[in-house]
Amino acid sequence: MDVFTLLSLIGGIAMFLLGMHQMGLSLEKAAGPGLSGMLERMTRGKTRAMLLGLIITAVMQSSSTTTVMVVGFVNSGIMKLAQAIPVIMGANVGTTVTSWILSLAGIESTNFWISLLKPTTFTPVLAVIGVAMMMFSKNARRRDTGGVFAGFAILMYGMDMMTSTVKPLAGDPAFQSLFLMFDNPWLGLLTGAVLTAVIQSSSASVGILQALAATGAITNGIALPIIMGQNIGTCVTALLGSVGANVNARRTAMVHLVFNIIGSLLFMVIFLIIRPYMAFFDVTTSLLGIAVIHTIFNVLTTGMLLPFAGQLERLVIRMIPEKKDDSYEVMIDERLLATPTFALNRCRELMAEMSSLAHNSVVDAIGLMENYDSSVADNVEKMEDAADEYEDKLGSFALKLNHLSLSASEGRDVTKILHGIGDFERISDHAVNLMETAREIHDKGIVFTDEAKEELKVLYLAVRDILDMAADAYNRDDIALARRVEPLEEVVDELIDELKLRHVHRLLAGTCTVETGFVFGDLLTNLERVADHCSNLAVCVIELSEGEYNAHAYIQRTSSMSDFAIEFQKDSGKYALPKESNRSQSSNDA
Numbered sequence: 001m002d003v004f005t006l007l008s009l010i011g012g013i014a015m016f017l018l019g020m021h022q023m024g025l026s027l028e029k030a031a032g033p034g035l036s037g038m039l040e041r042m043t044r045g046k047t048r049a050m051l052l053g054l055i056i057t058a059v060m061q062s063s064s065t066t067t068v069m070v071v072g073f074v075n076s077g078i079m080k081l082a083q084a085i086p087v088i089m090g091a092n093v094g095t096t097v098t099s100w101i102l103s104l105a106g107i108e109s110t111n112f113w114i115s116l117l118k119p120t121t122f123t124p125v126l127a128v129i130g131v132a133m134m135m136f137s138k139n140a141r142r143r144d145t146g147g148v149f150a151g152f153a154i155l156m157y158g159m160d161m162m163t164s165t166v167k168p169l170a171g172d173p174a175f176q177s178l179f180l181m182f183d184n185p186w187l188g189l190l191t192g193a194v195l196t197a198v199i200q201s202s203s204a205s206v207g208i209l210q211a212l213a214a215t216g217a218i219t220n221g222i223a224l225p226i227i228m229g230q231n232i233g234t235c236v237t238a239l240l241g242s243v244g245a246n247v248n249a250r251r252t253a254m255v256h257l258v259f260n261i262i263g264s265l266l267f268m269v270i271f272l273i274i275r276p277y278m279a280f281f282d283v284t285t286s287l288l289g290i291a292v293i294h295t296i297f298n299v300l301t302t303g304m305l306l307p308f309a310g311q312l313e314r315l316v317i318r319m320i321p322e323k324k325d326d327s328y329e330v331m332i333d334e335r336l337l338a339t340p341t342f343a344l345n346r347c348r349e350l351m352a353e354m355s356s357l358a359h360n361s362v363v364d365a366i367g368l369m370e371n372y373d374s375s376v377a378d379n380v381e382k383m384e385d386a387a388d389e390y391e392d393k394l395g396s397f398a399l400k401l402n403h404l405s406l407s408a409s410e411g412r413d414v415t416k417i418l419h420g421i422g423d424f425e426r427i428s429d430h431a432v433n434l435m436e437t438a439r440e441i442h443d444k445g446i447v448f449t450d451e452a453k454e455e456l457k458v459l460y461l462a463v464r465d466i467l468d469m470a471a472d473a474y475n476r477d478d479i480a481l482a483r484r485v486e487p488l489e490e491v492v493d494e495l496i497d498e499l500k501l502r503h504v505h506r507l508l509a510g511t512c513t514v515e516t517g518f519v520f521g522d523l524l525t526n527l528e529r530v531a532d533h534c535s536n537l538a539v540c541v542i543e544l545s546e547g548e549y550n551a552h553a554y555i556q557r558t559s560s561m562s563d564f565a566i567e568f569q570k571d572s573g574k575y576a577l578p579k580e581s582n583r584s585q586s587s588n589d590a
Helices: 003-041 046-060 063-076 081-094 096-106 119-136 140-171 173-183 185-199 202-213 220-233 235-241 247-277 287-319 334-338 340-367 374-402 408-444 450-476 485-509 514-545 551-558 562-574
Strands: none
Touching: 003 140, 003 202, 046 063, 046 081, 046 287, 063 081, 063 235, 063 247, 081 096, 081 247, 081 287, 096 202, 096 287, 119 140, 140 202, 185 202, 185 220, 185 247, 202 220, 202 287, 220 235, 220 247, 220 287, 235 247, 247 287, 334 340, 334 374, 340 374, 340 408, 340 450, 374 408, 408 450, 408 514, 450 485, 450 514, 485 514, 485 562
8 A cells, every 4th residue: 555545545534524524513403403302302211212312313423422412411411311321222223324325335236227326326416416505595404404415425425535545455465464463353343442432433433444345355254343343432432521520421421331342242252152153254245244234233232232221220320429529510511512403402491490590589589578588588699699600601601602503593592592691690680689678678677668568569560570571582582572571661660760759758758767768779779670681681582583682772763663652551551559648657667
């Protein structure tokens, strides 16, 4: 093998890996959201979960990607270890689809219709169609489909380049002697494991093995141990992905390794026993033969070990025991960035959790005004601390996600998340301020007048309703509901202005003290700020749906619209204050 042949081989491998990456990425973007829903719905039974792992891997053309994704889901709390094990087993079967696709390159026939199945016949057409769709289509789904076609064309071109490079080496004594080493099955297993660990793709390493099989130098007896090793080597990706993850995520990666080691060693023992008695193992294999061996091995291994998923779970739990200091809950796992659509789906779930956290903290803080409870007050502070953690981790994750290859709608969702994080965190801050006001009222024995209490009940109701409305509109992307937020925010502003005015009247009448007035003012200010942030959230939903985000411009534009006026009048009637009384009181309350 001269330098130019070696360079051609390396170039073919590079094109092959590039095509596999492009095809898998485009397939994931095209089908990712649907697969995310499937993953959450279909992991209740072992068989269904195994089939799910098979389907996802067949679509994304990578068992390593599926396994890393599952590790990330377990680490984020989306899946349990028991649910993850059958999915990983199914991934091992799903990865065999690639070898069947690549085996088409070995078709040899003079029949016209059979020749059409040969990739070199239809790949150029797919390449032209794919590139045209990627360059000229405005539809994101069509561009992703074009990426699949182009990726497949590159992959098959690389495969053809590898095959055509090594075929002339079939008669080379040095090349033939290289494969004599693999008469030792353990060396074949080690080679397969190392090669796959280096390129981190069992599908790619099987493709390389298929290209070498085109030389006629590889027998079935040589191929099987290498394929066994490839199954072990592919576990490296998940093991690396579990570094720094929680205990269940590390156990998930370990299940992948243990499952493949047990399967490989079990079949290695069987292989060593029956090899001397079966001429099949001395027969030269082909691209199709590699695909058959790869499939039979993975299907049998999965079929044998699937019933023992529970025992595998208990085994890895013993191997990686729970530690006392392993209670830290990782809210989001950066390993999900390997699959952007799944990462974005997790962001949406966390935003829903954060919005619920902010909502509950305000509602609890308002409840403290009438019934102060120190444990509830402490919980409001804990929720605010959690909101800070959401803002930090989710914000950093979303920024990283924003730099990946996303569709226009996915990019819009990331932008919405980045805008919303700050508003929900500030709402939690104001909840703490409200809680501290309630604590001051309780500690100092401050009592509001009956009039003030009745007025505040109306304001509390309006603030709770605007919180519900804004959070629902944000989480559901409900533009119609979002348009109802701004009129209610204006009503809240007017309520607060009226309450401040009535407070001044009571102050002048001597029915409240200056100190009590300060507390009353702090309470109104924080409720007003909560409503302001609800308005920001609603405007974000509306403006991003129209392709831009400018809150001030939107508010100025809509405040004079007839729909706004109708909603404003409706809300003004719903949240009307009781009539102001002029009677005086001698108590020092407000």
